[in-house]
Amino acid sequence: GNSVTQMEGPVTLSEEAFLTINCTYTATGYPSLFWYVQYPGEGLQLLLKATKADDKGSNKGFEATYRKETTSFHLEKGSVQVSDSAVYFCALGSGNTPLVFGKGTRLSVIA
Amino acid sequence: DTEVTQTPKHLVMGMTNKKSLKCEQHMGHRAMYWYKQKAKKPPELMFVYSYEKLSINESVPSRFSPECPNSSLLNLHLHALQPEDSALYLCASSPRDSSNQPQHFGDGTRLSIL
Numbered sequence: 001g002n003s004v005t006q007m008e009g010p011v012t013l014s015e016e017a018f019l020t021i022n023c024t025y026t027a028t029g030y031p032s033l034f035w036y037v038q039y040p041g042e043g044l045q046l047l048l049k050a051t052k053a054d055d056k057g058s059n060k061g062f063e064a065t066y067r068k069e070t071t072s073f074h075l076e077k078g079s080v081q082v083s084d085s086a087v088y089f090c091a092l093g094s095g096n097t098p099l100v101f102g103k104g105t106r107l108s109v110i111a
Numbered sequence: 112d113t114e115v116t117q118t119p120k121h122l123v124m125g126m127t128n129k130k131s132l133k134c135e136q137h138m139g140h141r142a143m144y145w146y147k148q149k150a151k152k153p154p155e156l157m158f159v160y161s162y163e164k165l166s167i168n169e170s171v172p173s174r175f176s177p178e179c180p181n182s183s184l185l186n187l188h189l190h191a192l193q194p195e196d197s198a199l200y201l202c203a204s205s206p207r208d209s210s211n212q213p214q215h216f217g218d219g220t221r222l223s224i225l
Contacts (some may be wrong), residue, residue: 032211043115043201043216044154051211089153093210098167100210101153 002027006090006102013080013109021075021105023064023090031094033057033066033073038087038104047075047088080109114138117217123198124191125225128194132220134202140215142208143185145177148219151197153199160185163216188223 005024025033032051036044048057053068062077074091090102115136123162124130134143146154151217160179174196175186185202199221203214 034213036216041218043117043218044203044214045216046213049213091210094209095209097210098156098159098169101216104151104153106151 002031002094002097002100004090004092004102005068006007006105008103008105009087010106010108012103013107014084015109015111016079017109018081019075019077019084019086020108021107022072023075025071025073025090025092026104027071027092027094029036029094031062032094034091034093035064036064036089036091036101037042038089040086044089053086080107082109082111085109115204115215115217117200119220120218121223123223123225124189124192126194128192129188131189131191131202132187132202132222134187134217135183136204136215137183138204138206138215139182140204140206141182142205143179144203144205144214145185145187146203148199148201152169156186158159159208160212168210173193189222193221194224197222 003026034049035047037047048059050057050066056065087104092100095098118133140184148154157171158177163179178186199219201219202217205212205214
């Protein structure tokens with residue numbers, strides 16, 4: 001079946017540091033890949049998405065590239081801010097099967 | 112601002128109470144979802160409605176009863192819940208019932224069972 005493996009947190013960074021959160025997947029067919037972010041006390045928000053190999057999703061300075069050869073969709077940001085502190089979920093969607101989430105990575109950015 | 116509205120934001124109820132959670136979206140989406148999220152865990156799918164018909168029930172206990180009165184509204188009726196049902200309940204919607212499409216989430220109802 002489909003699955004997503006996401007690096008375990010928590011991750012603590014200083015402001016303006018470079019962020020990478022690793023995500024790899026296992027799937028049959030041609031899944032879509034997503035990063036969702038959950039700020040404290042809120043629901044999940046779609047951060048970015050990619051629907052086919054080599055697509056790059058980007059939003060708010062975050063980027064992730066759909067790499068079919070390495071089955072990966074790593075999240076990156078060049079310079080994090082305190083306001084980026086949240087839990088980040090990698091997710092995989094494929095047709096009529098339910099969305100599959102990774103376990104989530106908690107990011108704390110300190111000033 | 113979220114485009115999926117959930118009420119109430121917080122709910123405390125006893126194990127013998129009956130209550131309902133409500134979810135509303137006006138994006139014209141035809142698929143709506145209920146998820147349960149425990150602390151420090153990803154959301155777990157409970158139910159999926161597609162074109163106002165129940166299409167997926169992930170073996171959820173019958174003390175949870177979903178209802179989709181129309182294409183914009185989704186309810187979750189609660190009865191005789193257990194303490195382990197305390198969690199954040201999230202509603203989501205997407206244009207169609209395909210997980211290739213991004214889902215839009217509400218801010219959830221935080222439920223506590225006494």
